[in-house]
Amino acid sequence: MRIVLLGAPGSGKGTQAKLLVAKYNIPHVSTGDILRSSVTAGTDLGKKAKAVMDAGQLVSDDIVLGLIQERFARTDAKNGFILDGFPRNIPQAQALDAMLARLGRPLQLSLLVDVPNDVLMKRITGRRSCPSCGSVFNIYFSQPKTSNKCDKCGTALQHRSDDNEATVRSRLQVYEQQTAPLVAYYKAQGKLRTVRGTGSINEIFKSISDIVEAQIRPLADVMHKIEEEEAAKAAKVAAEKLAVKEAAKAAAKAAAAAAKAAKKPAVLPKAGKKVAPPAKPSKKDITAKKAPPPKAKPAKKPAPAKAKPKAKAKPKPPKKPK
Numbered sequence: 001m002r003i004v005l006l007g008a009p010g011s012g013k014g015t016q017a018k019l020l021v022a023k024y025n026i027p028h029v030s031t032g033d034i035l036r037s038s039v040t041a042g043t044d045l046g047k048k049a050k051a052v053m054d055a056g057q058l059v060s061d062d063i064v065l066g067l068i069q070e071r072f073a074r075t076d077a078k079n080g081f082i083l084d085g086f087p088r089n090i091p092q093a094q095a096l097d098a099m100l101a102r103l104g105r106p107l108q109l110s111l112l113v114d115v116p117n118d119v120l121m122k123r124i125t126g127r128r129s130c131p132s133c134g135s136v137f138n139i140y141f142s143q144p145k146t147s148n149k150c151d152k153c154g155t156a157l158q159h160r161s162d163d164n165e166a167t168v169r170s171r172l173q174v175y176e177q178q179t180a181p182l183v184a185y186y187k188a189q190g191k192l193r194t195v196r197g198t199g200s201i202n203e204i205f206k207s208i209s210d211i212v213e214a215q216i217r218p219l220a221d222v223m224h225k226i227e228e229e230e231a232a233k234a235a236k237v238a239a240e241k242l243a244v245k246e247a248a249k250a251a252a253k254a255a256a257a258a259a260k261a262a263k264k265p266a267v268l269p270k271a272g273k274k275v276a277p278p279a280k281p282s283k284k285d286i287t288a289k290k291a292p293p294p295k296a297k298p299a300k301k302p303a304p305a306k307a308k309p310k311a312k313a314k315p316k317p318p319k320k321p322k
Contacts, residue, residue: 001026001080001216002105004087004096006182007113008175009168010123011197012204016113017082019205020212027076031085034067035059045070061092065099072103080108089178093185108216110186111208115197117172124168128157 001024007013017028038046039053045066049059064086072081087093100106115123126140130150137144137157144150148157186192193215195207 001212002100002108003080003082003212003216004107004110004186005082005084005113006110006179006186007197008115008117008120008179009171010120011113011115012123012201013084013113013197015201016205016208017084019201020082020208023209024080024212026080026082027071027074028082028084029068029071029077031064031068031083034071035064038067038070043070061095065095068096069099069103072105087182090181090185093182107191109193109212110182110189110191111211112183112192112194113197113204113208114194119198120172121165121168124163125165127163128159130155131158
């Protein structure tokens, strides 16, 4: 499953992304995280990004898309991903769609965690965190048992300086102007699904899971089947090409062997050995060769058959006197 998470600052989409990762075993790809990790690792794109940031400029979309593509190439993203923090505007969304199309892995779902602005304001401005154990509280929704102290370790809680009302209002305005149009963009594609981001974390996740199961699971099964069929076809084509290649190789080898045999010189006698001259024919042989063949004797004519002697006439008896 391939999902893009949308939501304003404080909507809780990061928390929901972690729950999705645990349930479906696909990576949560946060552009902020991969940007920091690539800079730390000193990759080629990381070096480019660092140079831009050191100059006080915004990292270009091309660099961010390159980092995202590198992340998607890892084995844990084979079955999908949850993309968070990108895209932030329409041009970025179009560039992302183009990249995923080239990879043959189009986006399947855009999930919007929708929260009213007044709730967002309280979630952000009321946030308090523990510097020791990392626990997070909220003075409006989940107050610590002891004012301004961590329930787990008793350390004094901290309030981020940028979690003030003016800064939060400005961030929400930027979101409305740049990111909110993505809602219309993905809605036009038929990929947008919205979940109300108020209530308990488990209630929100239950709604998200229902959407994922209803929208993606059937499609994922179909896509998986199609991918298996395409893989089988590709394997068959590769096997056929290999067979043709092997046959051509064998034919070429046989032809080379035949050509080599045809060019092989006759065996000459070794040096130092005299070859006996051919024997001279005897006189008898010469005479026999020169003598003309004997003439055939004419066949004897058969003797004429002897005529049979004529039988002698018997004498007539004498006549009696009268």
